[in-house]
Amino acid sequence: MSTATQTVGGPAAPRHDRRRIGVGVIGFGWLGQAHSRSLMRIPTLFADRGFDAELVVCGDTAPERREQAIGSFGFARAAADGRAVVEDPAVDVVFIAAPNMLHVELVEAAAAAVKHVFCEKPAGLGLAELDAALAVVESAGVHFQVGFNRRYAADFQAAKKDLAAGTVGTPQLLRSLTRDPGTGSIPHAARVPAWTVFLETLIHDFDTLNWFNEGAEPVEVYAIADALVEPGLRDQGFLDTAVVTIRYSNGAIAVAEANFSALYGYDIRGEVFGSKGMVQAGRATETAARRYTAEGVSADTPRLNVELFRQAYTDELVDFAEAVRARRDARSDDAAPASAAYSLTPGAADARRALGMALACIESVKRGTPVAVNTEAVIETAVL
Amino acid sequence: MSTATQTVGGPAAPRHDRRRIGVGVIGFGWLGQAHSRSLMRIPTLFADRGFDAELVVCGDTAPERREQAIGSFGFARAAADGRAVVEDPAVDVVFIAAPNMLHVELVEAAAAAVKHVFCEKPAGLGLAELDAALAVVESAGVHFQVGFNRRYAADFQAAKKDLAAGTVGTPQLLRSLTRDPGTGSIPHAARVPAWTVFLETLIHDFDTLNWFNEGAEPVEVYAIADALVEPGLRDQGFLDTAVVTIRYSNGAIAVAEANFSALYGYDIRGEVFGSKGMVQAGRATETAARRYTAEGVSADTPRLNVELFRQAYTDELVDFAEAVRARRDARSDDAAPASAAYSLTPGAADARRALGMALACIESVKRGTPVAVNTEAVIETAVL
């Protein structure tokens, strides 16, 4: 397919048969580790799908994490620099879980080295540089996927399936929300970058809304944000609560909402109302258990992100792996059997669209007015 | 208490003892009729509360409705003009369910005649005229109540009770929505006044949000509205779908949402998220029955407004009647036993606050920008 993979997969390297995928991971924080752990499960869980993942090299600036990668996870080697991961000849795919500011240059470097890329969101912090990187992805012909894991949650997939089947009709009102679990204060809030609520949190909701309202483009956003959990940090520009309204080219109006400290645990929900009905996704309780006492009826609520989305975090990697395999086999038509009935894999256009919305939100907060999203789209039906 | 009631209640009219309340109803459409029907239940249902309602006079311009009022409902007499109702000496309380444009002048006339007033929303269509009418109410010392019946729905009351008990802490994010049942098109849409979605529908949601966020004032609104159900009527200014974001003086951010045609029936919900937790109100299913078939699990959804809020429509009248009795007994301290733990009765300030928000929304749609609500309030904590 490409020079690099031809070399790697050549007769001199029988280890790299079609079943083997050499994995490089950049950034070995909790997410890099979680992905590595999931990847270790793929060879056995999905052996019948025809490939095995091999943890080749882990890149992280912290020596203790590099040791952990080798000692506990079984990486063959480790490097302090992400570039070394990208350029490792035994690496076929690169997982980018480094700090946000490094994402876009690593995407570009990996694509330039003709490696398939899985990048955590946001894929970049500016549209121009992201466009440049994605152009390299395009020309290299590699698979690119961004870590919008929420698409893979079983209930969000069920909602999407209904949307694709026309159950809801034409979307008119949408809602997506993210409330992170907390205790009423935010640890290390002073060190959280100012626009995190848009660039890291609501970007998930933007993608969910875009995916649910597929075929339409976001046209305009109006964003309100404040420091309601940590009002003492407002002067430093820290924002922990935000509400965004979005107008789409098909006339649909969406609301995205985020807060960093829900005492009752994780609260991730989506809702689409349309001309024929409504679908909702979002898990309200941890398990099906219910208790009835003199105080009434009660149930436990989800607390851990990794628990809430355990299945989603795994399934996004399975989808990635299958897409990579399909590229290898040059049979792109069977790329994603799971998504036959509806689109699933979040790619370059999705990463760019959601980033554009987050950036427009930042501008909207600064100006205090609605702001156009950086697209050519207009609300087709708008007269007012 | 006042000249009028002293006369009516004097020795020459023993019929008007403390237990009797003479009722006048203006406007005998479905809501005027529904209230009349509920009032007929009050004497027997709540006889132990110490009063009886008597249907004295019904005002409506339609002769057949006047006949129905006497023949089927037992009104003593009927009149074509609302003024005749207001000035009838046997009338102690006036229910205003006439067309919206007449509300404010009837409120003022009834108060001037020293009659207690129950007025459907909106109490007026302009702030200046409403202020003038409410000033007469104030000086006459009569009880004034506006028909925000949603406060009386059992689940909204339960949520309010929790809010008053501090379960949620300080409100940070609120949501209220109204989706009317429909079939995908809106009957007589061409004759619906242009701003109905704000003045008649969302005004309920504004009051719910204000009530849930009690103690804070709405500061600014940003409204988006469109004709998504009936796009063909957009040119005529008809709006059937709207989303409003509201900033409150305590920093809380609220979203109100409305649509005129939900195929799955009535959908009325409220949600308050705060520093300690969240409460939700809104009934998802018609009954507790569930059916499980090869297609999955399903349940019926609420379809009729009058069914969904049957209890609320009755309870708002009971509350009104008790307030009137308390005024008569000059024992204002026991006015509303049901609301001991939290505020309940929607009065003059509530009617004005919600109207101010609806008018600001209209302005916001016209301008395409956020608009300040006509109050002195500012967001106390806002720095951005």
Next chain:
Amino acid sequence: MSTATQTVGGPAAPRHDRRRIGVGVIGFGWLGQAHSRSLMRIPTLFADRGFDAELVVCGDTAPERREQAIGSFGFARAAADGRAVVEDPAVDVVFIAAPNMLHVELVEAAAAAVKHVFCEKPAGLGLAELDAALAVVESAGVHFQVGFNRRYAADFQAAKKDLAAGTVGTPQLLRSLTRDPGTGSIPHAARVPAWTVFLETLIHDFDTLNWFNEGAEPVEVYAIADALVEPGLRDQGFLDTAVVTIRYSNGAIAVAEANFSALYGYDIRGEVFGSKGMVQAGRATETAARRYTAEGVSADTPRLNVELFRQAYTDELVDFAEAVRARRDARSDDAAPASAAYSLTPGAADARRALGMALACIESVKRGTPVAVNTEAVIETAVL
């Protein structure tokens, strides 16, 4: 229709036109009072259905209750003896809410006087005497209804409607349960008759199961009962907890279950599983409100019988009144419009069938073995 009503409704008594129904109530405890209160609502609530109820005479042995009936409820007169109620010429219908041991003789007396009868359950305490009374009902041609109010609960009706529509297919497994609210001990338990759990409580569940499994006959029961709430009263024969398994002639197996002290409030549920699916009825929460806190999600549970079944207690009287009107109009074909799609009104056969099961349960507990229900029915398909 009959001599008695011809006389009462004759030209000499214009007060008794077709719209008027003279009501006699025997037994003015909480249920007799509740029914009287509901009846007072019927004339206004359902005036368009063509009749008014008039509270003629109340029978109770307690003088203070008789005073209350006249003073607070508006009965024209009161009597210490139920016979006086039955024989009052102005009485068209008799409500029997007296102590259980008196039911059957009052049913017979009322029917002999050609009065329509609404009797609380159990209609009698022995099959022979109930059969005798029901024979008089039959020959008098009066309407007889037994107070199985659960049939009228909205969710049980919805389930029944699904069953009638074939949603569940052929019933195979059924469940009905009654758990009364309590505090862990039972007030006045020592004075509660020994077999109350079967004759007063589970008889509701038996009727629900029979109604849900319409067309089949109960063939055999096996009952277990114990004093688990009040073990100190076991020696006196008091039973507060029971589980009954029932085999029906169509092979279906049912379980009925009761307990007198559920700390979490009222718990009334029904479930039918069949060849095509399942339906469930039973309200788990008091309102649609939900609260989310650091402890999880919670909701209030139903506490008051009268609240839980407010609508059912009213609707069973509406159904009764309509049946009476239909008999008067001799148009039996429009007797019960609400039940067009499925059977609704619990009559003589239903009262007898449920009593037979309760009596068989008592026998089963005494013997410690399964006992045949006193019918000709056999399990049609049983081979084992």
Next chain:
Amino acid sequence: MSTATQTVGGPAAPRHDRRRIGVGVIGFGWLGQAHSRSLMRIPTLFADRGFDAELVVCGDTAPERREQAIGSFGFARAAADGRAVVEDPAVDVVFIAAPNMLHVELVEAAAAAVKHVFCEKPAGLGLAELDAALAVVESAGVHFQVGFNRRYAADFQAAKKDLAAGTVGTPQLLRSLTRDPGTGSIPHAARVPAWTVFLETLIHDFDTLNWFNEGAEPVEVYAIADALVEPGLRDQGFLDTAVVTIRYSNGAIAVAEANFSALYGYDIRGEVFGSKGMVQAGRATETAARRYTAEGVSADTPRLNVELFRQAYTDELVDFAEAVRARRDARSDDAAPASAAYSLTPGAADARRALGMALACIESVKRGTPVAVNTEAVIETAVL
């Protein structure tokens, strides 16, 4: 610990260090394969817990399954005879998923070879032979666990946790049910052994009830069973529907219920009602997604056993592995950290207790009367 393991773990076999567990699997049907697949995940998923599983030998009579075990699952070798698995010196633990009739002799053989045993239910088909096998387990000092996987389902664990915390108080009424998904007929029903509904299906419910009512012993059962799904097979003794009532030594009354063909999918539920409240377990819907259409609200229901209990099937193996490790480390006190707050692992006594109930049920069906469970237990409080 024992001669066998001393040899295997000796200096000459460094491969068998403390971290390695040699696994033998007998019976490679879907459950044997599912366990093998789960075991392959354990080394990576739970590497930090200190051990790795190694698939040593698979026993199955079918050559194609033996090939699959080696080719697709990575077993080192395969054998046609279960004895060869048990006696393989590299095997430390034996998983028995062979046909039921072979379970008890394999348990005994494995224990005699001083191997830890995980046996699918039922552990045996007769009490005497099971007792004999369990005596060998006891004297060999090996860990024995029976495949009551339902204990490990998250919602059942949550319910158990509440029970252990005293939330429910003293159990009075219990319910457990199993409805297998189906299409209205049962594939290969004619080949299903006659008493399967008790020995394979309801044995799960019996264990759940015993676990929920921990500390009490089942005293008496009354069982009803019939062929309602496949009535044509009734003459051959096939039973697809059963209801069992159980009396426990603490007075609690339980109901277990099973059916082989629920068109709406898997339905596994548990409920415990007691002096202080109630807990329920059982998942009603497949995901948190809900759809609202003109027909009402609906959701998907669980269909696949392996999906419904995916987590439970894995967790029971983790628990088993930890118990084995604890035995190796001779630190039995930290055997099951997950179950610190409540008992979890189903062992020899649990296997025997549930089998005793199933056998008593068979006797009850044959006799048509209640039958005592083969224990010394009596209902302590029973007087009746």
